[in-house]
Amino acid sequence: MTTRDTPQELPNDAAQDSPALGDAELTALEKLGWQEFFADQVVGIDLEKTPPVRVVEAHRSGLRVQGDGIDQLVPPKLAATVGDWVLFNQVLPTSSRVLERKSLFKRRAPGHDRSIQLIAANTDTSFIVSSCNPDFNLARLERYLALGFEAGVTPVILLTKPDLCEDPTPYVEQAEAISARVPVVLLNAKSDAAKAQLAPWCKPGETLVFLGSSGVGKSTLVNALFGKETAETAEIREDDARGRHTTRHRHMRFLPNGCAVMDTPGMRELQMAEAESGIADLFExxxxxxxxxxxxxxxxxxxxxxxxxxxxxxxxxxxxxxxxWNKLAAEERFNTASLAERKGSDKALQKTIRAAVKRKKKPRR
Ligand SMILES: Nc1nc2c(ncn2[C@@H]2O[C@H](COP(=O)(O)OP(=O)(O)OP(=O)(O)O)[C@@H](O)[C@H]2O)c(=O)[nH]1
Ligand SMILES: [Mg+2]
Ligand SMILES: [Zn+2]
Structure with missing residues (x-):
């Protein structure tokens, strides 16, 4: 075991945002969003030995996991993402078992290494946030929605900053025309009404994720739900209405009622891959x-x-x-094929290596 595999205790200040402890009726795991779907998967498993923990933050240095009396950083080698439930192997954390997911939002990783980046797991609602300003972009919204459908999550469009534009109606009309299955909510993220407008989705045990470009107000909405400044926010650039990438990593916070809320950094690139059915659903x-x-x-x-x-x-x-639609579908086919090709060539390479090792091990005559 290398030292990097050893779980590290987090400094005290990192634990200050632990799940709210206000509601005595919820167990420690329920406060983190534990549901029957996960409990069913651990029947007969010794939970003393491998306790369930939830991935609550993703950093370059690793994943922060929390459970009943557990709050640790696991090296990034564990193939899990924020929202995942994991049976925590306390001896070798990177060998922890990731439980089957209810949903998974993923994209093709930016850059040239053909791989998938996991964004958010086990969310029940994905809020796709966009502002009533020149940064509004139908094609980009459709990308988020298609990935939301693919994830198996109900997408909801939130249109922010109606207070900063003369007439938000054209934005609402365009957003509503995308899909009859996607509700559209117009809300001023800085107003007192925002919390009540989102309340129908903030159910105990459910997990919400805010997705969208930088500067659209995702963290402002998180703060609205919590009624305090728990997430950092910053003004957008005046010239092009773009954000400043204020939120740096994905993280989850917990409302006292047991609803989990995930904030994410604005994603510059949202490439489709392995999303055929999501695109088909959006353009049904x-x-x-x-x-x-x-x-x-x-x-x-x-x-x-x-x-x-x-x-x-x-x-x-x-x-x-x-x-x-044609463009999105063509991009999806290309990316999915190129990922599959890489997986195939990786497999072929492993086979060649295994064969070479075997040959080497054979005693010489
Ligand atoms: N007037 C007004 N300002 C808003 C509204 N929503 C967000 N803002 C402001 O827009 C700026 C950007 O908001 P953030 O919450 O930081 O945006 P974000 O989506 O979290 O951005 P990143 O973390 O960079 O991805 C802040 O100055 C907010 O106060 C709104 O509905 N009305
Ligand atoms: Mg933010
Ligand atoms: Zn045709």
């Missing part, structure tokens, strides 16, 4: 129409018998939306 009307195209591999470009293009001509489908 187009997905359904596509089954009526003459050719199964129709690109909905200029092929004869294309049901989608016919619908565009009849004025039933917005051509710009069709363009965005």
């Amino acid at each position: 009307d187009l997905t359904a129409l596509a089954t009526q195209c003459k050719f199964r591999n129709c690109k909905h470009d200029s092929e004869p018998g294309c049901a989608i293009n016919a619908a565009v001509k009849r004025g039933e489908v917005n051509p710009l939306r069709l363009e965005r």
Whole structure:
């Protein structure tokens, strides 16, 4: 065991935001969002030996986990993310078992190493936050929503800063037109009303995550829910309404009623991968129409018998939306294939290495 595998006790000040202890009826695990779904997975397991803990923060140096009387940092080698429930191996933390997830929000990792980055696990609601200002972008919202659907999480669009624009109606109309399945809430994150507007989703045992570009007000909304400054916020740039990447790492805080709230840094790049069904759900009307195209591999470009293009001509489908769907779907196919290829080549490489090791071990005659 290397020293990096040894759990480190956190300094006192790091533990100051531990779960709220106000509600005596909840157990320590329930305060962290423990649900039947996870309890069912640990029947017959010795929980003294491997107690359940939840990943509450992700740092470069590792993952902070909390459980009943446990608050530690685990080296980043553990393949878990914020929101995960883990059966904590106290001797070798990186060998802890990650419990099956209820949901998982992930994206293709930025940069060139073809991999998936896990963003948030076991969330029940994903709030996709956008502001009523020039940074509002339909295509970007659709990306978040498709990944939300793919994650198996109910997405809700939150439109902030209505107080800073003359008329928020066009923003609301555009957001509402994206999908009939996605509620849209217009709210001033700095107002007293914000907390009450989000209350329908803040249920005991449930986990919420705030996602969206930098500067849209995610941390301001977290503070609204807690009724105090628990998350750092900062003014956006005046020239282009972009944020300053104030929140640096993903972390969870717990409301006294046992609802977990996750804040995330604004994501610059949101590349689709392994999200085919999420995209299909978001564009369900187009997905359904596509089954009526003459050719199964129709690109909905200029092929004869294309049901989608016919619908565009009849004025039933917005051509710009069709363009965005085509682009997203093509990007998803490319990224998913390239990830699969890498996984395949990794496997092939491992096989070659194993074979070489075997050959080396064979006694020479
Ligand atoms: N007037 C007004 N200001 C808001 C509203 N929401 C957020 N702000 C302000 O917008 C700025 C950015 O808010 P943050 O909460 O830091 O944004 P964020 O999404 O957490 O940004 P990152 O942490 O960088 O990803 C702050 O100055 C907030 O006070 C709103 O609804 N109305
Ligand atoms: Mg923030
Ligand atoms: Zn077609």
